[in-house]
Amino acid sequence: MFLDRFTNFLKYEKRYSDHTLAAYTHEVQRYLGRLLDQDTSLRDVTHRHARAYLAGLLEAGHSPTSVNRSLSALRTYHKFLMREGALPHNPFTLVKALKAPKRLPVVVDKDKLSALLDMEHAFPDTFEGLRDRTVLELLFGTGIRLAELLHIRDEHIDFYNKNLLIFGKRSKQRLVPLNRTLLALLRRYIAEKKAQQFDNISTQLIVTKEGKHAYRKLIYNIVTRYLSTVSSQQKRSPHVLRHTFATALLDNGADLNAIKELLGHAGLAATQVYTHNSVERLKSVYKQAHPKA
Structure with a gap:
């Protein structure tokens, strides 16, 4: 829903980098694909669905950092849909980010x-x-x-x-x-x-x-x-x-x-x-x- 408009929103209004743009688009496409498989409408998604979706990513082997990126992308997507009047609420605002272990930056000599x-x-x-x-x-x-x-x-x-x-x-x-x-x-x-x-x-x-x-x-x-x-x-x-x-x-x-x-x-x-x-x-x-x- 509104995926092309969402991509333009990220690119021209939020001015996200090409890398972030590609990552967010990928996350939303994967999310919409899962909803389609489950025959679930975006309007029916609650915070419980949101938590279950992210928990599924974690169980599938995705790192906490990767799951948090998905959370950020989907929060932004639902916020955009609310702005467009397509949805009444954002279920991902009720989901807390995971605690990700801090990794030291890798350097060379x-x-x-x-x-x-x-x-x-x-x-x-x-x-x-x-x-x-x-x-x-x-x-x-x-x-x-x-x-x-x-x-x-x-x-x-x-x-x-x-x-x-x-x-x-x-x-x-x-x-x-x-x-x-x-x-x-x-x-x-x-x-x-x-x-x-x-x-x-x-x-x-x-x-x-x-x-x-x-x-x-x-x-x-x-x-x-x-x-x-x-x-x-x-x-x-x-x-x-x-x-x-x-x-x-x-x-x-x-x-x-x-x-x-x-x-x-x-x-x-x-x-x-x-x-x-x-x-x-x-x-x-x-x-x-x-x-x-």
């Missing part, structure tokens, strides 16, 4: 990563090699999200003021500084892109080897391939570089509020998770160095 990025021979002497290095340097050097990386255009780079304009979640804008190495690399990359005449194909900064707009899977493959040379950990996603960026700043004495602004977090709570990584690192140092540890 920043010294090994820096050494990799400083090695010219680690990247092929081709446009693709230059692009791959630019992707890694941008993610590690600015802490931006994957979706934010894919939306950067050449004109978003201010070489004079040494910063980058980022469009974050819900199109919220922020400026992030660019270090000297990254600025020089971006100049090289953009010049090579123009030499390849790729700027006539796509307006985006990061492009494929054919000059087309880069996509999520391509960035994942780039990051995974290169991180595998410096880390044996299972998780090697672009978000790991964001975590590594934040943890490196915190370890070197950066103010938590400053890190919050750089990451584009709406509140300080999301940033505070990185303090746990620093505490764990201090505990490790203490155990290794203190005679009574």
